[in-house]
Each structure stands twice: as C-alpha cells, then as structure tokens.
Amino acid sequence: MEPQTPQAEPAPSHPPLESLAVQPLVNRDHESRPALFYERLRAEYGPVAPVDVLGVPAWLVIGYPQTLDILRDTRGIWSRRLDSWRARREGRVPADWPLLPAYGFDMSVYSDGADLSRLRGAWAEGLRPFQDRTRPQAKELEQAIRRYADELITVLSEGGRTGWADLSAQYARPLPMMVMGRLLGAGTGYGDEVVMDVWRVLDGGPDAAEAAGRLLADLTRVCADKKTAPGEDLPSYMLAATPDLTVDELAREMVLLAGLIGDFTGTLVCNTIAEVIIGETGARDSLSAGMIQEAVNRAAISSPPMSNLTFRWPKVDVRVGRFQIAAGDPVMLSPAAAHLDPAFSDGAAADSIYSSRAHLTWGAGPHACLGRDLATTITTIAVERLFDRFSGVRLALPADQLPWRSSPMMRGLRSLPVNYELAAPPPEPPAGPSDTGAAEDPAEPESESLVRRLLRAMRLAQG
Numbered sequence: 001m002e003p004q005t006p007q008a009e010p011a012p013s014h015p016p017l018e019s020l021a022v023q024p025l026v027n028r029d030h031e032s033r034p035a036l037f038y039e040r041l042r043a044e045y046g047p048v049a050p051v052d053v054l055g056v057p058a059w060l061v062i063g064y065p066q067t068l069d070i071l072r073d074t075r076g077i078w079s080r081r082l083d084s085w086r087a088r089r090e091g092r093v094p095a096d097w098p099l100l101p102a103y104g105f106d107m108s109v110y111s112d113g114a115d116l117s118r119l120r121g122a123w124a125e126g127l128r129p130f131q132d133r134t135r136p137q138a139k140e141l142e143q144a145i146r147r148y149a150d151e152l153i154t155v156l157s158e159g160g161r162t163g164w165a166d167l168s169a170q171y172a173r174p175l176p177m178m179v180m181g182r183l184l185g186a187g188t189g190y191g192d193e194v195v196m197d198v199w200r201v202l203d204g205g206p207d208a209a210e211a212a213g214r215l216l217a218d219l220t221r222v223c224a225d226k227k228t229a230p231g232e233d234l235p236s237y238m239l240a241a242t243p244d245l246t247v248d249e250l251a252r253e254m255v256l257l258a259g260l261i262g263d264f265t266g267t268l269v270c271n272t273i274a275e276v277i278i279g280e281t282g283a284r285d286s287l288s289a290g291m292i293q294e295a296v297n298r299a300a301i302s303s304p305p306m307s308n309l310t311f312r313w314p315k316v317d318v319r320v321g322r323f324q325i326a327a328g329d330p331v332m333l334s335p336a337a338a339h340l341d342p343a344f345s346d347g348a349a350a351d352s353i354y355s356s357r358a359h360l361t362w363g364a365g366p367h368a369c370l371g372r373d374l375a376t377t378i379t380t381i382a383v384e385r386l387f388d389r390f391s392g393v394r395l396a397l398p399a400d401q402l403p404w405r406s407s408p409m410m411r412g413l414r415s416l417p418v419n420y421e422l423a424a425p426p427p428e429p430p431a432g433p434s435d436t437g438a439a440e441d442p443a444e445p446e447s448e449s450l451v452r453r454l455l456r457a458m459r460l461a462q463g
C-alpha cells in the first residue's frame with residue numbers, strides 16, 4: 001500500500017482529530033527516553049498518531065516511508081502556508097498557544113509554490129560562496145571556524161590542564177553564533193548585538209519576547225544597510241541574486257538563519273559531542289577511526305536536532321496509515337521517530353562502517369535544508385578541534401541524568417557538563433584582547449573579545 005493515499009480507497013471511519021483521545025507530545029518520556037515514547041505510539045497507532053502539541057491536537061507522522069513521502073510531496077497536496085490551517089481559520093487555536101510565535105514570521109518555511117521558489121533561489125545563491133569549497137569565501141570561512149573553535153577551547157580551559165566545562169554553553173552554542181556574525185558581515189558593527197539577542201531568545205528567558213522584537217529590528221537594520229551598501233556577506237549575496245527582495249522579507253529570512261545556525265547547528269554540535277562521549281551509537285568508533293563526518297552523520301540520525309518539524313497541512317483529505325487526515329488538519333513530521341521505524345533502521349547492517357545517508361534530519365523535497373553543507377562543516381570542525389585539543393573528556397554526571405530540553409520540536413541539551421584534560425598545557429593567558437596565538441583575521445580584529453563577551457553573556461543568562 002502507498003504511504004499516503006489521497007481519496008483512493010474508502011476512508012477509514014473514525015472520529016475527527018479534535019475528538020480523538022490525543023496523547024500529550026511533551027512528556028517526561030519524550031524528553032528523557034524518546035525512543036520508548038515513539039515505540040509506544042507506533043505499537044498503539046501505527047505510522048501516524050494523534051497527539052496533543054501543548055494544547056493543540058495534531059497528527060504526528062512517525063513512519064519512515066510516510067514521512068519521506070509527505071516531505072517529497074510529489075502530488076503537490078501538502079501546504080506549508082499558515083492559512084491552510086483549518087482550526088486557525090475558524091478561530092479555534094488559542095491566541096496564547098506557546099508555539100504561535102514560532103509560526104509568526106512569514107518566511108520561506110511557511111511558503112509554497114512561486115513564493116517558495118523565489119526565496120529558496122535567494123538562499124541557494126546567497127549561501128553558494130560559503131558552501132562551495134572551491135570558492136575563496138568558503139575556504140576563509142573554514143579557517144575562521146577552526147580559529148573560533150580554538151579560541152573558545154583556549155578560553156574555556158584557562159583554569160588549567162584539567163577542569164570542568166559546560167560544552168553546550170561554552171562551546172557548542174557560541175561557535176555557530178560567531179559564524180552567524182561573520183555571515184551577516186559582523187564588521188558592520190551589528191554582529192555583537194545580534195549575537196547577544198539570539199542568546200536571550202534561545203535561552204527563553206523572561207526578556208525573550210523583547211529580545212525577539214529587538215532581533216527582528218536589528219536584523220532589519222542589518223538588511224537595510226546591505227540594501228544601500230552591499231558587502232561580501234550572506235544578505236548582500238541574497239539581494240544580488242533576488243534584487244526585488246524587500247528589506248522586511250530579507251530580515252525575516254535572517255531571523256530564520258538565527259534559528260538554523262544558532263539553535264539547530266549548535267544543537268548538532270552538542271549532540272555529536274555527547275554521543276561521542278557516551279559511546280553508544282557508533283559515533284565514538286567513527287571518530288576513533290578518523291571518520292569525523294561519519295560520526296556527525298550517526299549523531300544526526302540518532303539525535304536529529306529538529307526531532308519534529310513545524311506543521312504542514314494537507315490541501316485535500318488524505319489517508320495516512322490507519323487514519324483519514326482531513327484537509328487543513330495540522331500534521332507534524334517526526335524525523336526522530338522515522339529513524340526508529342524498522343523500515344529505516346532494519347536497512348542498516350549493525351556492523352557497517354557507514355551509516356545511512358537516507359535519513360531525514362535535513363528534511364527532503366521542496367523544503368529540504370539548503371544549509372546542510374555549512375552546518376556539517378561547522379559541526380565537523382567543532383568536533384575535530386575539541387577531540388584534538390582534549391586528551392580526555394568525560395561526562396560530569398551520569399548519561400541518564402543529562403538535562404534534555406523540554407521541547408515539542410527540538411532534541412537538544414540544556415547543558416553538557418564535562419571534566420576535561422587538555423592534550424597539551426594551556427597557552428599562556430592572553431596579554432591583550434587579540435593575543436590568542438591564533439592567526440588574526442583583519443576582518444575581525446577583536447574576535448577574542450567577541451568570545452569573551454559571548455561567554456560572559458551566557459554566564460549572566462544562566463546566573
């Protein structure tokens with residue numbers, strides 16, 4: 001049977017989504033033992049299950065073929081436009097639903113058709129100089145990432161050859177933030193403020209709403225500047241590729257960038273480091289064999305940063321698994337659960353050196369990730385530098401007590417506390433703001449102070 005069948009067979013008869021007994025998606029097992037939770041759902045409902053997403057009923061697709069089929073959308077029956085959401089049109093989505101702000105920006109992820117092609121065209125062209133490894137910018141960016149990683153390790157290990165660190169807050173999160181500053185053209189003077197506000201938003205602190213507003217305002221200013229004085233940076237390249245992009249449109253895409261780099265990429269860095277240290281998913285063996293990208297791929301399969309994707313809505317009634325999904329019902333695809341489906345996991349030989357590349361961590365089809373190479377480069381360099389500089393990294397608490405975020409969409413750690421041992425004695429404490437022993441980049445003469453400011457902000461935020 002096909003994974004999804006629009007109006008092909010007699011519809012199974014069951015009550016509508018709203019009146020099915022729905023399981024809460026956010027619960028203790030989903031947080032600490034997600035595999036157990038997804039397997040329970042699969043046993044009870046099959047490849048699609050009705051769930052409650054913080055008070056809103058939705059279908060969670062947990063089967064691999066069904067998830068892939070919906071992502072590919074070869075029949076063009078899946079919409080990402082918010083106005084396709086029937087309950088929202090009918091005023092049945094609470095105004096204070098906590099995830100509403102995540103759907104509040106009109107941007108590529110919530111577009112279809114020609115609007116989507118236009119925005120994706122801008123992204124693809126804008127990212128090309130940074131992702132095409134034959135281009136000078138891509139090579140310079142790789143060198144910068146390596147330098148940022150080394151600076152962060154130097155700063156976090158200033159206490160001595162052995163010590164304690166939170167590798168999430170002190171390494172995995174600030175590193176992509178620094179890359180974002182560079183992509184935006186931090187030399188314009190906006191980089192630091194943008195970076196600080198992303199931190200406040202991602203930590204979900206009491207001032208997160210104000211920070212989100214400031215973030216959009218800051219990014220709007222950055223983008224307005226690029227419109228009048230373009231530089232060698234991502235927003236300028238996107239404008240060059242799609243000159244009719246308005247400043248507001250571009251700024252909303254840059255807010256997306258803040259999430260994709262600041263949260264998703266930092267989370268993949270952290271999850272990969274955690275999996276290497278814990279050593280249960282083959283990531284450590286891959287790293288020991290010198291196959292760093294393979295270690296990253298294994299972590300991407302077992303802990304996809306975006307475990308469950310933002311909603312899609314079918315334009316017509318469609319059968320998926322045992323259920324008839326009505327047009328306009330919210331549907332959440334779960335790469336994390338799909339990777340546990342025997343239809344995916346049984347295909348991999350347990351002793352194979354290479355893990356499958358057919359996983360769904362980067363999405364697929366018309367909305368597939370456009371920044372995969374960049375995210376992989378950042379993660380690979382981060383993991384390589386860390387395990388090169390440290391001869392020992394051990395969890396500072398038992399693996400089953402690691403603090404996972406309580407999130408309907410993200411699979412990431414709040415912190416990754418470790419005890420470390422440096423492979424070589426730490427360098428002398430820096431005498432000046434940029435004396436790190438690293439080659440200095442004339443584009444960013446104060447990158448060391450950016451590291452310190454980021455870490456200070458993080459400590460305050462955790463206060």
Ligand code: HEM
Binds near residue numbers: 110360363372374
């Ligand atoms: C580990 C880091 C990342 C992960 C796991 C990730 C994952 C994803 C996924 C799953 C999607 C598809 C969402 C959906 O279909 O609902 C997506 C889309 C996208 N990603 Fe990434 N991403 C990452 C980093 C990045 C970075 C660094 C960039 C750019 C600098 C980027 C740019 C995009 C863009 C432009 C889209 C397309 C939006 C659309 O067409 O709807 N991503 N990403």
